[in-house]
Amino acid sequence: MFNQKKTDPFFSALLTIAENVKEAVHYADNFKVSNVADLKEVSIKLKKYETEGDDLIHDLISKLNKSFMTPIEREDILQLAIKMDDILDGIESFAAHLEMFSLTEIDEYVQKFMENIVKSTDEIVKAMELLSRKKLEAMREHAVLIKEYERICDEVQRTSIKQLFITEKDPIRIIQFKDIYEQLEEIADYCQDVANTIETIIMRNA
Template identity: 70%
Template sequence: MIGSKKTDPFFASLLNIAKNVQEATHYADDFRIQTVADLKEISVKVKNYETAGDKLIHELIVMLNKSFMTPIEREDILQLAVRMDDILDGVDDFTANLEMFSLIEIDDSMRTFLGYIVKSTDEIVKAMELLAQKKLLKMHENSVLIKDYERKCDEVLRSSIKQLFLNEKDPIRIIQFKDIYEKLEEVADYCQNVATTIEAIIMRNA
């Protein structure tokens, strides 16, 4: 089913979804929170990315419903889109919880999580660019890197929670920070889900 050199509109749509997710994660990582007002600003901006992502997903679904032929299975296209959107929802949840807790202290663990998540979304964009070029086998390299970043996030979660219980005496702050760490690790899991979907697409179409 994959043949012509012209970029397929479905692959172009997936790439747009991936780029929106990438922009959102880069924004969250680059933003420097100093005041409670900053928490509102980052939360609103990420929510805008999430809303834009929902619009892109809707447009893709409309296109799927109208099309008789798709370059790969329509279920794979939709699953890939939805799993990328999960990342955006997770980042939105993370920033919303920062605002809810009025938590302006972004510690090293959070920065490390965000760094790996950003790298994962960079790899997702690269994979979608390869998909648009119909270079499916090369996407495997991106998938491997994403899974490695998720594994590193698992290690960060374990070490950060251990240090939290060792050093923090305030039970409220323990609950807040633990919740944030777990939400960030969940975003890394969503990135891994994208990698798993990519692998399935390669297996069925390459």
């Protein structure tokens, strides 16, 4: 179905979007926060990643509007790009809320969420690399892994909120951490949305 030797510009664009998402998530996970000023720095940097992501989406839409032929359904290309961009928007919002709440210390649950979100974005990039090489069937295993990481995040959310209400006595901190946990679970859901879209593309084209 595909010319295996020629790299398609739409698949290359999707890979670039995925790499930007992965880089942003890794940055957020690796940055060591010591004070409120650090939170501001992270928030500003992730806003730049988000802006870059918006520009990449805009460029992709321009390509779609100008192209008569696309390698797969144009709706699938756009859906995949938007779902990846949702992850980027989510991680930027997460950092903004950390700064808003001045939360310079994160707990084991936030770390566990981030660990699995990082793994998910790694798998998304691997899947997009396979897509750029037109190896659609091989993408499936990465979609399966992403869904497993989302399942783990579901469990983390249930445990984290349960423990929060058991151990935390300050109602303000309960509100803040519950918000953070729910945001991170939503990011994991966005990763799963990407996996679902990947599976739809495989089903229609492989």
